Amino acid sequence: MSKMTVRIVVLGAALAAGLVGTTAEIDEHPQSTAEHFLRELYELRSGTATFERVQDLARRYAGRSVGTCTRENCRFDIVVSNKSSYRLGLARLKEFWATLRVEGDHLVRIDFGLVCFPSHIEEYPLGTGVSVSDQFCFPCFEGQRPFMAKQNGVDPGHPWQIVVELTGNSTPEQRRAAYALDLGCLRELGGCPSPDKTAPAIWREIENRMLH
Numbered sequence: 001m002s003k004m005t006v007r008i009v010v011l012g013a014a015l016a017a018g019l020v021g022t023t024a025e026i027d028e029h030p031q032s033t034a035e036h037f038l039r040e041l042y043e044l045r046s047g048t049a050t051f052e053r054v055q056d057l058a059r060r061y062a063g064r065s066v067g068t069c070t071r072e073n074c075r076f077d078i079v080v081s082n083k084s085s086y087r088l089g090l091a092r093l094k095e096f097w098a099t100l101r102v103e104g105d106h107l108v109r110i111d112f113g114l115v116c117f118p119s120h121i122e123e124y125p126l127g128t129g130v131s132v133s134d135q136f137c138f139p140c141f142e143g144q145r146p147f148m149a150k151q152n153g154v155d156p157g158h159p160w161q162i163v164v165e166l167t168g169n170s171t172p173e174q175r176r177a178a179y180a181l182d183l184g185c186l187r188e189l190g191g192c193p194s195p196d197k198t199a200p201a202i203w204r205e206i207e208n209r210m211l212h
Contacts (some may be wrong), residue, residue: 006095007144014212015082015124017056021146026032028141030081030082030084030094030110030186030187031183031184031187033061033080034096034183034186035183037061037078037080037096038096038112038179038183040057041098041102041112041179042175042176042179044100044107044154045107045109046106046108046109046110046134046135046136046168047106047108047136047168048106049106050105050106050107051071051074051106051107053107054074054100054102054107055074057076057078057100058076058078058100061078061080062078062149063078063079063098063100063181064078069104071102071104072105073102073103074101074102075099075102076099076100076102077097078098078099078100079095079096079097079098080096080186081094081096081192082094082095082097085187090189091188091189091190091192092116092118092188092191093116093117094114094115094116094118094183094186094192094193095114095115095117096112096113096114096181096183096186097112097113097114097115098110099113100170107136108135108136109134109135109136110132110133110134110139111131111132111133111134112131112134112203113129113131113132114129114181114183114198115127115128115129115131115183115194116128116129116191118192127192128160128161128192128194129161129162129192129195129198130161130162130163130164130181130198130202131162131163131164132164132165132166132178133165133166134166134175135165135166135167135168136168137167137168138167138169144165145165146167146168146170147165147167147171148163148164148165148170149163149164149165149202149205149209150162150206151163151195151196151203151206156210158194158196159194159195159196159203160195161195162195162196162199162202162203162206164199164202166178174205176201177199177201177202177205178199178201180200180201180202181199182197182198182199183198185198
């Protein structure tokens, strides 16, 4: 075997090993991390989770505080994305994100969701996806409903975004539905998932309301 042939074989083996490692990261890491994170978010309770618990959660998922952060007032932002596959040109950029707000040493609000960014800004300027707001207060403002779920888009049957608002008066079933997101798209290659597939339980609630 010539030296050139040996070099080609060695290079091929190295590339294959690199691709195996990349595939494992693309297929497993973003989805599994986001799913674990979502389960921990569900276990938090606004009004009872302390600053220390929220800070520990943010630290474990590579979150960061925004601005001045104290027990009396702090905001933590956390993002899990499929950047590896996006940078390789294999998938649209998708992010599972969360913002945790602490006031008076306790968690008062959780905002989270999944967003898939468009390839062209003209498509959907805000991207497609699902966003959920989970607040401890009720009513937080005049006229607020205990629970709200709606879709945004031109075609009612094919939403661009699904928006959910939970409050202290939302039912346990409504809270479970809002947190029951399918995050499989974080490891899937290609384009954006349909928001109704990402939040199937909430979409059924919206569909039932549209039919009546």
